Amino acid sequence: MKRYLSWSGGKDSSASIVLCYEKGIPLDGVIFSEVMFDHSRNISGENPEHIKWVYETAIPIIQKMGYQVEVVRAKDDYLSIFNHRITRSKVSERVGKKCGWLIGGMCAANRALKIRPIKDFYKNVVDEYEQIIGIAVDEPERLIRLKSNSRSVLAEFGFVENDTYGICRPYGLLSPDYGKFSRGGCWFCPNNSVERFANFAKEYPELWAELEKLSHDEEIVSQGFKYGRTFQSVNREINLINNQISIFDFLK
Ligand code: SF4
Known part of the structure; x- marks a missing residue:
């Protein structure tokens, strides 16, 4: 039987790799699904610092542990979802228009860009296989939903979510995202806080400008960039936040 570990780069799946390594659990592969913003320009949808860490730090560490890492990507990207034209709808005016922003709580990118390439990977595994998923023992509702060919080593060894920081850190497998965000x-992502968007817009103005450009598209159906709030509304708030910070810095 083959054994694979689904790795998001997050603390729970990274800690699961460490546990497999420490407990001598062999893996046939560690599967990382990368969401892309734009394939044609090779712009990742993952946070820039995180994806840099994935490729330059984490993957080499995991390979040194003796595990092969397989990066999978959907053939679609954020832009293709945004620009996808609706062919059928109960609301006739929507037909022919573009989908637009991701809908918070019903994210099409999760299904089409994150999950689908993983499913496609497993479809091509001819042997029987089991999947290791990073779910801690204190996440019972997620553990209950595990499929029969899936298991959680974190739960098997009794680790709660909070333990995973301490498991990853000594191996250098804690993403720099955790220094900034929870x-x-x-x-x-529509689930990001406005403060996080403000921070992102300041650090990566060229990526924020990509969203700003999309916000002028008049053919989109989904106008809510963040749970019903338009991009313009969120953008006004982040400008306020970022300008306040600069005034504060100036007065210091
Ligand atoms: S829910 Fe957010 S983080 Fe997850 S795939 Fe969608 S946009 Fe990305």
Whole structure:
């Protein structure tokens, strides 16, 4: 039987790799699914610092542990989802228009860009296999939903979510995202806080400008950039936050 570990680069799946390594659990591969913003320009949808760490730090560490890392990507990207034209809808005016922003709580990118390439990977595994998923023992509702060919080594060894920081850190497998945010994810995620967007817009103005450009598209159906709030509304708030910070810095 083959054994694979689904790795997001987050603390729970990274700690699962460490546990496999320490407990001598062999893996046939560590599968990393990368969400892309734009394939044609090779712009990742993952946070820039995180994806840099994935390729330049984490993957080499995991390979040194003796595990092969397989990066999988969907053939679609954020832009293709945004620009996808609706062919069928109960609301006739929507037909022919573009989908637009991701809908918070019903993220199409999660299904099409994150999960689908992993499913496609497993479809091509001809042997029987099991998947190791990073779910801690204190996440019972997620553990219950584990499929019969899936297991969690974190739960088997009794680790709670908070333990995972200490498991990853000595191996250099804690993403730099955790120094700044409590969760990882895509830089355009509607679940990001406005403060996080403000920070991102300041650090990566060229990526924020990509979203700003999209916000002028008049053909989109989904106008809510962040749970019903338009991009313009969020952008006004982040400008306020970032300008306040510069005034504060100036007065210091
Ligand atoms: S991080 Fe956010 S935008 Fe990215 S796939 Fe998950 S829910 Fe969607």
